Amino acid sequence: MSLHVDVAVTRGRFTLDVTFDVPAGSVLAVLGPNGSGKSTLLQCLAGLLVPDSAAVTLDGRTLTRAPGVQVPVHDRGIGLLAQDPLLLPHLTAVENVAFGPRSQGVRPSRARAQAREWLRRADAAELTGRRPAQLSGGQAQRVAIARALAGGPRALLLDEPLSALDVDAAPAIRGLLRRVLRRTQSAHSGESGDGEVVPDGERCAVLVTHDPLDVLALADDVVVLDAGRIAERGPAKEVLAAPRTAFTARIAGLNLVPGVAAADGLHAPNGRFVAGVPSGDCLPGEPAVAVFAPGAVAVHPAGAPHTGSPRNVVDARVASLEPHGAVIRLRTAGDGGAETGIAADLTPASVAELGLEPGSAVRLEVKAASVAVHPAA
Numbered sequence: 517m518s519l520h521v522d523v524a525v526t527r528g529r530f531t532l533d534v535t536f537d538v539p540a541g542s543v544l545a546v547l548g549p550n551g552s553g554k555s556t557l558l559q560c561l562a563g564l565l566v567p568d569s570a571a572v573t574l575d576g577r578t579l580t581r582a583p584g585v586q587v588p589v590h591d592r593g594i595g596l597l598a599q600d601p602l603l604l605p606h607l608t609a610v611e612n613v614a615f616g617p618r619s620q621g622v623r624p625s626r627a628r629a630q631a632r633e634w635l636r637r638a639d640a641a642e643l644t645g646r647r648p649a650q651l652s653g654g655q656a657q658r659v660a661i662a663r664a665l666a667g668g669p670r671a672l673l674l675d676e677p678l679s680a681l682d683v684d685a686a687p688a689i690r691g692l693l694r695r696v697l698r699r700t701q702s703a704h705s706g707e708s709g710d711g712e713v714v715p716d717g718e719r720c721a722v723l724v725t726h727d728p729l730d731v732l733a734l735a736d737d738v739v740v741l742d743a744g745r746i747a748e749r750g751p752a753k754e755v756l757a758a759p760r761t762a763f764t765a766r767i768a769g770l771n772l773v774p775g776v777a778a779a780d781g782l783h784a785p786n787g788r789f790v791a792g793v794p795s796g797d798c799l800p801g802e803p804a805v806a807v808f809a810p811g812a813v814a815v816h817p818a819g820a821p822h823t824g825s826p827r828n829v830v831d832a833r834v835a836s837l838e839p840h841g842a843v844i845r846l847r848t849a850g851d852g853g854a855e856t857g858i859a860a861d862l863t864p865a866s867v868a869e870l871g872l873e874p875g876s877a878v879r880l881e882v883k884a885a886s887v888a889v890h891p892a893a
């Protein structure tokens with residue numbers, strides 16, 4: 517059940533123009549800055565927006581062919597999961613989940629039985645009789661997941677499904693989504709299923725998110741939108757490990773310096789040379805990016821002597837210090853050619869030892885071997 521998408525739509529001065537495929541049983545994550553067209557894309561796929569020109573097919577069935585063909589929302593075989601669970605307030609959880617099958621003509625008793633089964637699979641069996649006002653955010657999202665699956669969709673569209681949840685609820689729901697989406701995959705790869713109520717093991721999914729954890733935990737591939745166009749695409753792990761745009765680098769928590777490739781590094785536009793290791797497909801003289809992790813940046817007091825091996829040395833001022841898991845993430849103020857400054861991770865003990873605070877002068881060092889240089893998007 518693969519999804520083929522070739523969509524162009526103009527909204528005022530904004531144009532979305534994208535082409536991609538989501539193979540059967542796989543999950544595509546869509547990343548992009550605010551206003552890059554993620555919601556517009558999902559609305560086109562869901563049938564809520566009529567594109568100017570489009571060919572959207574799901575498992576060979578045409579959903580949209582503009583102008584003229586536009587299969588209505590309820591008849592697309594697509595399940596939607598949004599940030600907000602959007603449950604009908606006057607119905608219980610089981611009635612909310614049974615609503616889809618009922619409107620497809622399934623008999624009431626059978627629709628309720630299916631709904632109970634989907635609630636069980638969403639770890640929400642005990643919520644069957646509750647109304648939305650009696651559910652926490654995480655519980656309501658479990659019911660919404662059961663509802664999205666209950667119609668037996670061929671594709672799922674997930675629009676930032678975890679972003680409205682608090683930090684305690686999000687991991688459990690991420691785990692549930694992973695199970696739901698990965699069960700799809702194991703059925704796809706021929707492993708035995710476990711008695712699906714709706715045995716459509718080849719369902720594909722499109723996930724809009726801004727969280728790299730969601731991308732790594734849930735998606736196979738990723739496309740990165742920028743101003744309505746695809747700026748990057750590829751396997752999720754590869755794109756996040758070797759970002760080619762500043763946006764993706766920020767999402768992935770990596771430093772990125774754009775410039776022009778050289779045999780042993782990169783020339784940044786500010787005249788600085790960044791020593792690094794070019795990838796095999798990186799041609800000297802071509803646009804490239806140098807990428808390195810905050811953990812690879814050593815922080816010294818200003819003016820500290822630097823040691824022998826090939827390395828990059830940048831004098832900078834601390835712009836911010838923020839807790840980041842077990843470490844403190846230091847950011848400098850736009851030095852070194854990186855658009856948002858350079859990020860470095862330190863232990864709280866080193867921050868105290870160096871007496872760092874916003875405005876402190878520091879000397880940063882990054883070994884050339886820790887800097888990957890690869891072609892720009």
Ligand SMILES: Nc1ncnc2c1ncn2[C@@H]1O[C@H](COP(=O)(O)OP(=O)(O)OP(=O)(O)O)[C@@H](O)[C@H]1O
Pocket residue numbers: 527528530548549550551552553554555556557
């Ligand atoms: N109803 C509308 N009429 C005109 N322009 C619109 C409309 N909705 C969105 N746009 C424009 O389309 C562009 C893309 O918006 P869209 O909501 O798809 O971006 P997004 O990537 O989902 O952003 P965000 O991350 O902020 O949700 C923006 O420039 C926005 O101003």
